[in-house]
Amino acid sequence: MKAEGDMPKMPQALKVVYSAFRMAMLHWIADPQWVIPNIIAPFVFTTVALTLFKGSTGPFGLYAILGGGIMGMWGNTLYSSGFAIEFEKWQGTLEEVMAAPSKLILVIAGRSASNAVFGLTNMAAVLLIAVLGFRVPLGIENPLLFIVALILTLLSLSALGLIFASAFVLSRSAQALTNGLETPLYIISGSMFPVALLPFWIHPAAYILGPTWGVDAIRLTASQEYASQTFWTGMGTNLAIILDLAVMVLITLAYVVIATVLFKMVEKRARIQGTLVEA
């Protein structure tokens, strides 16, 4: 491990995020098999969708493989948020992390960011399996915007994960919550089918999820045949992508503000009640 003096010069908050990021990376390298639970659901869901898609025509392949890839990122990010707290509990280090002067949200943000990076590898794995195993052509129409949309969606997923993480501090059922929330969020964000198929009363929930806009932007950057499924039907592709991304960035900033407030409240409550590890 590097001594503190070896760390790159950066503001204190960034140092905390960086250290947590680095520590999570080291843990992952020490025990890489943990990637399997994160990727298995998206991989299976994509395989099922691609098998259903066999013999059909239309944009289904695009939905299936991009949706599967995004689910791969999403599963990893959500899992990491829930598990970041659980991991500290298992290792008996949560008390120390809470007692340290650094803010808990920064530690969790670092862990989430590292898992989001692994999420990208999950996406790559799902895409590779889909393209090689099912021979679905994946030509990216606008590679540069595709990468921008992908990274912003990843950040949005991480920020959303932070909101969940704050609740996970108080619950010993974080693992179960993570398992339980994964699929509903795949559904609501329209990861593998248009949001329009969902009952009308679910639509507001879909549109307050940053990833819903990100998924739309990613599909728009990937294929000219795809028409926006949000509010930008009929607009030019590039304009629709920019509007999707702008809405997602605003929602993501709101997530960060909400997560910061929630973490303060949850930390305070956990300290007063003394139920942190037993929670």
Add this chain to the structure above:
Amino acid sequence: MSRLRIFFSSAIFAFRAQFEWLNPTMWLTMKFVISLSQMAFFVFVGLFIKGPSAIPFIAIGNALQSVSWNTVFSIINITSNDKWGGTLSILLATPAGRLPIFIGRAMIHVLDGILSVTISLVFASLLFGVNFGQANALALTITVLLTAFTMTGYGLLIGGFSFYFRDPLIFANIFTFILLIFCGVNFPVQDLPQPVQAVSYAFPLTYGVEAARRAIDGGTLFDISGLLGSQLLVGLVSMMLGYFFFRSFERVARKTGRIEAV
């Protein structure tokens, strides 16, 4: 009598152990959320790709598959909890008969699994419009009971095998999810590549899903008896293989002294 007592105490303790990390309210919530969300996800994918005609097939398949969260995931998790909780060495030190311990610990999960399938079938009917008007209640009930029991055999097989590994939870994830691909849950087994189709019939769920669809279409117990017979056979063989793994692990663990971290 002693073996029966061990059987029942194993059943109760193994089930209660999961509440170490899951409170009862969360357990009940998850039971509803996981059953509904998985079914809804695949129903919407099927609706998007194939249209409304795909809904009953997918909804019934996922309703039956919901049993695997209890009879596969939770049972493999018992092995995982034994390792993480440090109780495995105590378990292996007891003079109690191994067969009632091994099979008993899975038995409440059979009941839990039946509850999951029942909830899922209600979702299939109320939310996704699956028509149970023609269903043969007796055939469907027997199918659900037998599927829960035989899938427990499959859970015990993987759970027994997992004793040899440090992190059985990884196997729990893999072997629960792959059922969605192999067992005709969302598409017919015949849609899989030819060599893979044979693998499908190594899982008791494949027979259960097919039998349930036939029973809901009005098939009698006699009509599905062949499927149920094959399912029972596969389930019992799985259970025995799982027990074999458990005993052979115990021998290796005693010989090498490496119990938790094989």
